[in-house]
Amino acid sequence: MSTTTAIANSDMSAITRTGDARLKIRWHELAVVRWLQICAWISVATTIAIVAILVLESSAFFAVVPVWNFLTGTNWSPLIDPRSFGVLPLITGTLVVSLGASLIAVPIGLGSAIYLAEYASPTTRRFIKPTIELLAGIPSVVFGYFAVTTVTPFLQAIFPSTEVFNAASAAIVLGFMVLPMITSLCDDAIRAAPRTLREGGFALAATKAEVSIGILIPASMSAIMASFILGFSRAIGETMAVALAAGSTPNMSLNPLISMQTMTGYIVQVAMGDVPHGTIEYQSIFAVAAALFVMTLILNLLSQFIVRRFARQWE
Amino acid sequence: MDIVIAAKNLTLAYGDKNIVKNVSLAVGPRTVTALIGPSGCGKSTLLRTFNRMNDFVPSFRLVSGEINYRDLNVYSEKVDPVYIRRRVGMVFQKPNPFPSSIAKNITWGPSINGFTGDYDQLVESSLRRAALWDEVKDKLNSSGLALSGGQQQRLCIARAIAMDPDVILMDEPCSALDPASTARIEDLMTDLRDRYTILIVTHNMQQAARVSENTAFMFQGEMVEYSNTKQIFNAPKQRLTEDYIMGRFG
Ligand SMILES: Nc1ncnc2c1ncn2[C@@H]1O[C@H](COP(=O)(O)OP(=O)(O)OP(=O)(O)O)[C@@H](O)[C@H]1O
Numbered sequence: 001m002s003t004t005t006a007i008a009n010s011d012m013s014a015i016t017r018t019g020d021a022r023l024k025i026r027w028h029e030l031a032v033v034r035w036l037q038i039c040a041w042i043s044v045a046t047t048i049a050i051v052a053i054l055v056l057e058s059s060a061f062f063a064v065v066p067v068w069n070f071l072t073g074t075n076w077s078p079l080i081d082p083r084s085f086g087v088l089p090l091i092t093g094t095l096v097v098s099l100g101a102s103l104i105a106v107p108i109g110l111g112s113a114i115y116l117a118e119y120a121s122p123t124t125r126r127f128i129k130p131t132i133e134l135l136a137g138i139p140s141v142v143f144g145y146f147a148v149t150t151v152t153p154f155l156q157a158i159f160p161s162t163e164v165f166n167a168a169s170a171a172i173v174l175g176f177m178v179l180p181m182i183t184s185l186c187d188d189a190i191r192a193a194p195r196t197l198r199e200g201g202f203a204l205a206a207t208k209a210e211v212s213i214g215i216l217i218p219a220s221m222s223a224i225m226a227s228f229i230l231g232f233s234r235a236i237g238e239t240m241a242v243a244l245a246a247g248s249t250p251n252m253s254l255n256p257l258i259s260m261q262t263m264t265g266y267i268v269q270v271a272m273g274d275v276p277h278g279t280i281e282y283q284s285i286f287a288v289a290a291a292l293f294v295m296t297l298i299l300n301l302l303s304q305f306i307v308r309r310f311a312r313q314w315e
Numbered sequence: 316m317d318i319v320i321a322a323k324n325l326t327l328a329y330g331d332k333n334i335v336k337n338v339s340l341a342v343g344p345r346t347v348t349a350l351i352g353p354s355g356c357g358k359s360t361l362l363r364t365f366n367r368m369n370d371f372v373p374s375f376r377l378v379s380g381e382i383n384y385r386d387l388n389v390y391s392e393k394v395d396p397v398y399i400r401r402r403v404g405m406v407f408q409k410p411n412p413f414p415s416s417i418a419k420n421i422t423w424g425p426s427i428n429g430f431t432g433d434y435d436q437l438v439e440s441s442l443r444r445a446a447l448w449d450e451v452k453d454k455l456n457s458s459g460l461a462l463s464g465g466q467q468q469r470l471c472i473a474r475a476i477a478m479d480p481d482v483i484l485m486d487e488p489c490s491a492l493d494p495a496s497t498a499r500i501e502d503l504m505t506d507l508r509d510r511y512t513i514l515i516v517t518h519n520m521q522q523a524a525r526v527s528e529n530t531a532f533m534f535q536g537e538m539v540e541y542s543n544t545k546q547i548f549n550a551p552k553q554r555l556t557e558d559y560i561m562g563r564f565g
Pocket residue numbers: 329334352353354355356357358359360361372374
């Protein structure tokens with residue numbers, strides 16, 4: 001009996017980390033936690049810093065140009081006299097290009113998602129999925145170059161009035177840039193629909209296409225809508241390809257065959273030019289950036305709202 | 316006897332594993348037939364061949380034998396499974412209404428199958444026959460998912476009825492429901508039998524005894540005994556059947 005106790009005791013001391021029973025501060029443990037904490041807060045700090053700079057610089061801009069004039073003005077001529085800071089041409093450019101991109105990405109994205117989720121064999125799926133992800137990994141500037149050297153000449157062959165830089169070409173490549181995201185999100189959404197729902201459809205003598213279109217799409221509508229909005233929001237913020245393909249002529253027009261400047265396009269143009277800091281032209285990019293930020297923020301909030309509001313009715 | 320649906324020497328497998336073994340079963344018109352047996356004995360697998368729902372299970376194979384619906388060989392290459400499902404409806408274990416309105420749940424099946432009649436009337440008559448009309452008549456446009464579990468299951472029955480099927484297959488339709496809802500659905504089955512041929516899988520012996528005229532007892536993929544429900548419950552011919560009914564196993 002006593003030997004057992006002795007063994008038990010020695011085992012106990014073997015697993016005690018130190019012989020000392022007093023509470024100790026474990027410095028290395030604390031250091032690790034602090035480090036992890038800092039990592040998490042870095043993103044928060046960065047976001048706050050960027051928003052602060054946006055607010056600061058654009059408030060200097062809005063001290064000179066009234067917000068109302070900025071938001072409703074239809075002439076954007078920030079670098080050439082007579083100066084004018086009406087942002088609507090830039091917003092129009094952005095919307096024309098992004099809506100054009102959606103016109104391509106939404107039907108193709110949803111179509112490929114339905115095919116991948118419901119029709120493709122596992123082998124086909126294993127081939128198509130990574131290819132789509134590859135598309136997502138192509139650098140923006142490559143898309144821009146592709147637009148100028150390939151898409152635009154192609155458009156010019158069909159519509160001779162197409163300008164060298166034009167919104168249509170930007171919209172087309174942008175459509176393919178947001179396509180992977182929409183495809184992947186819609187694919188997830190459709191596959192998340194429960195098997196019992198599909199069976200319910202088939203048991204009512206529906207064909208596969210009728211089940212896909214009549215049941216699965218409506219059932220995943222909220223996630224699908226959210227993916228469209230996120231795609232649109234991504235299109236609005238895309239810069240390099242659009243700046244290359246659409247050119248830098250602010251144009252308040254709906255004609256996609258002419259050059260247009262987008263909000264992001266303007267920001268790169270000025271940021272990479274030789275405009276001196278502190279001038280109104282320089283501050284104008286922060287005003288445009290702030291407007292862009294608000295637009296994307298609203299879109300992202302909207303998509304979150306849709307997802308939450310119509311969250312998975314099943315389970 | 317006139318046969319509506321039948322299995323003949325049917326052997327079914329998932330991959331290489333035979334699950335249903337040489338089973339034969341013939342069901343006459345306007346009857347309720349109960350399929351009983353311990354969990355995993357192949358009841359659902361068998362039931363789901365009558366409307367070819369197993370087509371969606373990649374590893375499923377019909378090894379030998381055949382399924383007949385009236386004069387059609389259900390698994391023949393010349394037969395359209397969509398046609399079979401138009402005539403042979405199904406109600407599942409878990410209520411699975413579509414995430415759309417009550418009315419839409421009823422009309423969707425008929426609309427894609429070329430129904431040309433009056434939809435309002437179809438909605439009302441189907442819901443009435445499923446004993447759900449009075450509870451939902453004022454909210455036909457609200458979501459089917461907003462109903463209680465028991466109401467959802469009756470909606471699924473109404474949805475199947477709206478197709479005007481010949482046969483209705485039910486796979487444990489009450490297992491997710493409370494006793495009151497179960498009683499309602501049992502009553503409903505008794506009403507439905509003067510018009511439809513019903514096959515029901517159930518784990519509830521009392522339910523089988525109450526609703527069915529004939530009972531088939533399956534064990535480990537084989538059909539042990541198939542006869543009149545009274546006979547099965549009062550004087551089973553097989554010892555295995557008796558043990559199962561008395562709750563001595565499974
Ligand atoms: N998709 C499948 N792939 C492989 N095996 C399966 C599949 N579905 C069912 N099985 C197996 O087939 C056997 C019979 O299954 P089935 O669902 O027909 O049983 P059941 O009698 O309906 O049981 P329960 O009463 O539990 O519903 C089980 O052993 C099960 O594991």
